[in-house]
Amino acid sequence: MARRTNHRAKEYLVGYLFVSPWIVGFLAFTLWPFLQSIYLSFTRYNIVAPAKWVGAANYKMLLTQDPLFWHSAWVTIKFGFFSVPLGIIAGVGLALLLNSNVKGIGVFRTIFFLPSIVPTVATTVLFMWLLNPNIGLINKALARAGVTGPAWLKTAPWAFNSLIMMSLWGVGGSMIIYLAGLKDIPTGLYEAATLDGANAIKKLRHITLPMMTPVIFFNLIMGIIGAFQYFTQAYVMAPTGGPEDSTYFYSLYLYNRAWKYLDMGYASAMAWMLFLIIIVTTGLVFRTQKRWVHYGG
């Protein structure tokens, strides 16, 4: 008996030793900074000098005296409002197409998935060239069709629209998850529907989409969180959020406050506001799932 207990303890120890790099990393580089940032958000802190307690001043200023905070939050929400649903529609649409049983489908799936594994910075730089108003491929193609393309990243509404368009470039990542969801739908449901005389549209509406809702729900939540944390593309394309602050995303403003203006306390308060916004938004979306997500599979 004692020998078995000893063996078990040893197994536990080995198990913990195996996961210890992750545990140490999580405690040191995630949990500790996470907790520390709560304290810092109530201080004036520039990294070098010790933090000075300022109470709720950072939060008060954010909410009452900082129009850029509200503006950047609005830009981010607006981005999420358009990019997340568009990403879902494009992802599901592509998955439906790539679920067909045609020759070489594996190649097509790879082609559509590939952009999602290209580094974000490389994709962004590529789009900066594609969207160049004078020599960019997109405007060249539009010109061939007799259309004068917009100035894309150089003018206010189009810069924002360009980023939404760009967000669809990485849709291959969610497409794979949708594809897995499609494969998981029991074929018996389609057979029964065929016997009942349902056409393809009816099958899509009454079987495919309802059965896909758990996957759509997952991607919706991840999309919302991703949209609120949107940073790299905006930073590479316009580090100061131009033109006319139209691409001044929340995370970009947070970064500038922290690293450009060395205002870590204020930036920590912004990070916590962002955390709260994400928690509330995802909480609200979670509350809606009873109405439209079907876990019947």
Next chain:
Amino acid sequence: MEGSAVRRWALWGAALLVTAVVFASGHSTPRQYPNRKLVRFWHRWQGDWEKQVKKIVDAFNQSQDQYEVVPVSVPGEGADAKLILGAIGGDPPDLMSMGSGAVPNMAANGFLAPLDTMMTPAEKVQFFQHSYPAIRDIGMYRGHCYGMTIGADLMALYVNAQQLRDAGYDPDKFPKTLEEVEAMGMKLNKYDAAGHLTRLGFLLSDINYISHDFGGGFYVREDGAAELNTPQNLRALTAIVEYRKKIGFENVIRFQAGLNDIEGAASWAFMHGDLSITYDGQWRVEELRKFKPDLDYRVYPVPPPKEGGTPLGGLVGGNYMLVPVSAKQKEGAWEFLKFWSGLDNPDRAATFYNMGGWLPYSPAVANSPTYQKWLTGDSQFRAFLQILASPNCKPPPAIANLQFLDDLIAHAEDEAVQGAKTPKQALDELDAKFKEETAKRRALGYDQ
């Protein structure tokens, strides 16, 4: 020992060896003089400039036997954050070349060592009494010098002489007023059949610089009193917007987007005749000498507007040399800085300034035989020295939130030029936002 136990120990041994090799290879500063004290120098120059920096470093390393400077090129974007992280981690460079906006903020936050504390009395006299005033003041914060400019930047007008002649102008009789330059620019513009610009005659832009030619500029005193929304600045911004309207905002945007303006390379649009008169920095003189020596061009200071302007106005920016307060080898950093700047030997340093087409810190360097000889070959550089010596050439305000102010100025120009706001509204907003931010910072306990 059983075979499996031997294998297990061998496996652990191999794992430890791999770990040791990986960690050991992470610290691989290349040393030529391992017995000397190491001075780590981070800079932002790349391409051809990086090669010039390497030559200067080599010259220093060969000139003495106490220190070895090892240069590392750190790309511009994010260089500030890298320095800060290095300082927090207790392992910053000993010397860093940094863009202008960050210095007062870093000085105010205690990142930087005051350079004047390292100067001998004679060096202090040399630096504080004999430097060009704008260059001396550019790295000052609260009475101390935290940054010395090795490569100060100034802007002036580059003029394509042949294109002016073709349009009926004499390139050696350049206009005396800004309005005349604008008219000349309109005549030099070229368009295709669809009305798109194919050559830009002249473009008035960059309020932060141009405002000084209008007798303005963006000033904030140490007590926080600001002169931002002034009639002079309003006139400058209005001139920029009105001129842009004449050419067409989108037309300019599209044309400029198609230009290749990589610095330190042979791709500058002016070299290829796409720009007739263009506003650019002094480093282009050296680029033209290297990459387009046969181009017939002139450089002139921006002439002031007919009414209310100031001649030879300008705003100094550029590369500051900083010593982090936690640097391990401050003395070595200072020795190298002195060597490069010419504080101890102006004539020797003249060669270094010439290598990158940089502006010297003092008239002593500019008047040295080596520098004067170089000027005979690159005579167009004289326009920049003229501006640098002028009392109307100013440094940016030495305030901790300078980067915030710079962003606001760029934003105001962007909004006015894009037509989202009138120049007046844009400056009103700039003024209000800056005051708001200053009040906010004061409430949080910052000086400004």
